[in-house]
Amino acid sequence: MTAKTLPLQQQVCFALYSANNAMMRLYRPLLKPFDLTYPQYVVLLALWQQDNISLGQLGITTLFDSGTLTPLVKKLEQKGWLQRLNDPSDERVKKVQLTAAGRALESEVASVMPALRCQVELSDDQLVALREQANSLLQQILQLEQCRR
Numbered sequence: 001m002t003a004k005t006l007p008l009q010q011q012v013c014f015a016l017y018s019a020n021n022a023m024m025r026l027y028r029p030l031l032k033p034f035d036l037t038y039p040q041y042v043v044l045l046a047l048w049q050q051d052n053i054s055l056g057q058l059g060i061t062t063l064f065d066s067g068t069l070t071p072l073v074k075k076l077e078q079k080g081w082l083q084r085l086n087d088p089s090d091e092r093v094k095k096v097q098l099t100a101a102g103r104a105l106e107s108e109v110a111s112v113m114p115a116l117r118c119q120v121e122l123s124d125d126q127l128v129a130l131r132e133q134a135n136s137l138l139q140q141i142l143q144l145e146q147c148r149r
Contacts, residue, residue, distance in 0.1 A: 016134075026119055030112045034105065035079065039064070041109070043072050047082060047098050048106045054087065055094045081105055 008014050027038045036044070046061045047053070053061070059069050073096060076082045081102035087093035122130065 026116055027112070030115050031109075034109055036109070039068070039072050040076055041112075043069070043076060044081065044098075044102065044105065044109070047096065047102070051103075052095055052097045055084070055096055058096050076102070 005011075024038050027041070031038065031041055042062050042064075043058065046058060050061070055066075055069065055073065058064075058073070059066060062069065064072065073082065073084060077084060080099055082096055082098050085095045085097060087095050120127070
């Protein structure tokens with residue numbers, strides 16, 4: 001008997017990939033007035049939650065590898081929203097800190113989530129359940145990656 005793969009539309013990976021792409025398309029016009037990409041927005045969200053952290057900690061929080069994170073941080077620094085500083089206790093460590101303009105941007109960008117929420121016709125309970133399922137899947141995958149190292 002020959003094993004067959006599931007059709008594309010029945011693949012969980014394709015559903016997640018497609019939903020992610022569609023969500024990014026919804027974010028794009030909402031972030032454009034702020035001259036932000038979604039990955040830049042993620043970095044700022046992390047820093048608004050906890051500022052003045054190491055580049056390494058920022059990578060752990062955002063799940064961006066250094067090859068992705070470094071250009072994002074440099075671009076946000078060029079825009080004047082954050083700065084990279086040497087850690088006084090260890091000059092090998094770079095800290096990332098919001099500027100006054102970067103902190104002020106948070107209140108300007110606060111309109112993005114409600115605007116996005118208006119476009120998604122899931123109930124609050126459904127969105128919470130979806131987020132919890134996605135986080136559960138992520139944790140399982142991260143644990144598998146840890147075991148393989």
